[in-house]
Amino acid sequence: MEKKWWKESVIYQIYPRSFNDSNGDGIGDLRGIIEKVDYLHDLGVDIIWLSPVFSSPNDDNGYDIADYRNIMTEFGTMNDLDELLKTLHDKGMKLLMDLVVNHTSDEHDWFEKSRASKDNPYRDYYFWKPGKDGGPPNNWKSFFGGSAWELDEKTGEYYLHLFTKKQPDLNWENPKVKEEVFDVVKFWLDKGVDGFRMDVIPLISKRLEFADADFSNFNKAIEEVYSNGPRVHEFLQDLYTQVLSKYDMMTVGEGPGITKEVANLYVGKDRGELSMIFHFGHMFMDHGDEGKFDTVKEVTLTDFKKVFREWDEAIGEDGWINIFLDNHDFPRAVSRWGNDKKYRIPSAKLLANLILTMRGTPCIYQGSEIGMTNVAFDNIEDYRDVETHNFYKEWIEKGKSHDEFMKILHIQGRDNVRTPIQWDDTEHAGFTTGTPWLKVNPNYNNINVKSALEKKNSIYYHYQKMLLYRKEHPTLIFGAFQEVGQDHQDLFSYYRYDENGLYFIIHNMSEKAYEIPKMSDLKELQLDISNYKVKPEDKLTLKPWESRIYRRV
Ligand code: ISL
Numbered sequence: 001m002e003k004k005w006w007k008e009s010v011i012y013q014i015y016p017r018s019f020n021d022s023n024g025d026g027i028g029d030l031r032g033i034i035e036k037v038d039y040l041h042d043l044g045v046d047i048i049w050l051s052p053v054f055s056s057p058n059d060d061n062g063y064d065i066a067d068y069r070n071i072m073t074e075f076g077t078m079n080d081l082d083e084l085l086k087t088l089h090d091k092g093m094k095l096l097m098d099l100v101v102n103h104t105s106d107e108h109d110w111f112e113k114s115r116a117s118k119d120n121p122y123r124d125y126y127f128w129k130p131g132k133d134g135g136p137p138n139n140w141k142s143f144f145g146g147s148a149w150e151l152d153e154k155t156g157e158y159y160l161h162l163f164t165k166k167q168p169d170l171n172w173e174n175p176k177v178k179e180e181v182f183d184v185v186k187f188w189l190d191k192g193v194d195g196f197r198m199d200v201i202p203l204i205s206k207r208l209e210f211a212d213a214d215f216s217n218f219n220k221a222i223e224e225v226y227s228n229g230p231r232v233h234e235f236l237q238d239l240y241t242q243v244l245s246k247y248d249m250m251t252v253g254e255g256p257g258i259t260k261e262v263a264n265l266y267v268g269k270d271r272g273e274l275s276m277i278f279h280f281g282h283m284f285m286d287h288g289d290e291g292k293f294d295t296v297k298e299v300t301l302t303d304f305k306k307v308f309r310e311w312d313e314a315i316g317e318d319g320w321i322n323i324f325l326d327n328h329d330f331p332r333a334v335s336r337w338g339n340d341k342k343y344r345i346p347s348a349k350l351l352a353n354l355i356l357t358m359r360g361t362p363c364i365y366q367g368s369e370i371g372m373t374n375v376a377f378d379n380i381e382d383y384r385d386v387e388t389h390n391f392y393k394e395w396i397e398k399g400k401s402h403d404e405f406m407k408i409l410h411i412q413g414r415d416n417v418r419t420p421i422q423w424d425d426t427e428h429a430g431f432t433t434g435t436p437w438l439k440v441n442p443n444y445n446n447i448n449v450k451s452a453l454e455k456k457n458s459i460y461y462h463y464q465k466m467l468l469y470r471k472e473h474p475t476l477i478f479g480a481f482q483e484v485g486q487d488h489q490d491l492f493s494y495y496r497y498d499e500n501g502l503y504f505i506i507h508n509m510s511e512k513a514y515e516i517p518k519m520s521d522l523k524e525l526q527l528d529i530s531n532y533k534v535k536p537e538d539k540l541t542l543k544p545w546e547s548r549i550y551r552r553v
């Protein structure tokens with residue numbers, strides 16, 4: 001297995017708006033992050049991925065960029081960014097920026113020019129089409145509800161937006177667009193950042209026939225209509241050869257629509273494209289045909305394990321993936337995959353063990369290290385996410401029930417993970433002295449960083465211990481992954497092994513107690529880690545949500 005620093009590292013994702021507010025305006029900011037670098041360094045993470053911090057009207061919280069070379073006013077200044085970068089580098093940590101180049105904001109200068117007239121030189125920076133039969137050019141749907149086309153009165157044509165109508169899609173077919181994007185990438189690498197998380201990167205090459213398509217299953221449509229377009233590999237290889245390859249950096253592509261079958265075309269080691277991807281196998285698993293805001297499907301542990309097993313096989317020795325259980329778009333890991341009530345603490349620790357012992361670069365989303373949970377606000381007005389409000393509007397227009405929507409929202413909504421970080425038990429969880437842009441989760445009295453740092457058995461210290469353990473046991477990084485007992489409904493168990501060692505990892509992802517399965521080699525294995533205190537009489541019994549790591553000695 002080829003060794004790379006970005007395989008050995010662990011990523012921590014910061015959603016800046018919700019991380020830490022330094023000046024009392026209710027919005028997290030760069031100075032707020034600088035104040036917490038020691039906290040992150042003590043935790044033991046290596047790389048910070050910053051969700052977008054560029055100038056933006058915030059229709060989609062910064063995923064709508066108006067200027068790639070400037071910092072969003074609410075977040076601070078370029079000096080703050082430089083200082084953050086230096087502070088991280090001084091501690092041996094690295095910084096990834098979020099590169100959102102499938103689309104810009106409609107307030108980006110390019111789009112303002114593009115919409116001005118049909119013959120403006122910037123017209124072809126985006127996709128413009130005349131309507132068809134008094135409606136949009138085709139039946140494509142936006143990720144956030146409604147048509148993917150918006151009529152612009154000024155010129156009477158429609159522009160393409162796969163996300164909100166304030167996020168027009170860039171036309172990568174235009175060589176000037178490519179050049180502009182490559183310049184932006186160069187600008188940031190020259191500044192010294194260590195790489196990028198690339199937003200919806202498989203979507204940048206469009207199927208130019210713009211044919212009507214089958215949207216009866218939205219996630220299938222992402223795969224077949226939006227993702228993996230005909231020139232995506234050419235674009236990525238050009239980006240790599242012309243820019244990325246000249247720097248010691250890493251990229252992680254956000255991969256909605258990248259299937260196991262095509263994954264190594266993006267991350268195969270000789271492809272010259274991306275270092276790794278986030279795949280969405282487990283993220284989309286409980287979606288209905290309409291996507292996230294549809295009946296939430298029942299997911300079994302065997303389905304969940306299958307996703308990891310099959311991805312591991314598909315990637316093999318050639319490629320590399322990221323291992324994550326949540327991010328700013330999906331529910332809190334402990335609420336979704338663990339148990340956020342009685343077993344919140346052990347299950348959050350179990351999930352830490354899981355992401356830190358699978359094969360791939362782990363990514364920890366902010367707040368997981370203290371076991372933050374989903375939130376359930378009663379009023380739709382308390383939600384901020386544009387996705388939530390768009391789908392709510394559609395839902396109500398269809399005459400469906402408000403209560404039913406709220407139920408799904410409490411499970412799937414993106415604001416579940418966007419509530420401010422709970423630093424302590426003072427007002428607004430110590431996140432801000434002002435009014436937070438999104439309410440804090442009312443459970444902050446009980447769940448917060450201050451109390452986690454005071455208790456030596458906290459989730460925080462478990463993460464810290466595990467981050468160190470992973471570093472000290474490189475087999476967990478580079479070794480092969482071999483699952484056992486794949487049909488078991490509650491236990492997830494696997495070996496990691498190579499010429500340097502062998503590890504047996506077993507997670508009980510249920511509230512039942514289980515006997516450790518009889519294994520011939522158990523005698524040779526030493527128990528290194530458990531999320532419980534294991535008394536001699538419990539040696540062979542797994543408690544609810546217990547997770548153990550054994551090592552051959
Ligand atoms: O959360 C989703 C839809 O319900 C995902 O499909 C998500 O939209 C998709 O993974 C793309 O996400 C990324 O691009 C979006 C942005 O809103 C997300 O925050 C970002 O992670 C548009 O830039």
Ligand code: CA
Pocket residue numbers: 021022023024025026027028029074
């Ligand atoms: Ca602020």
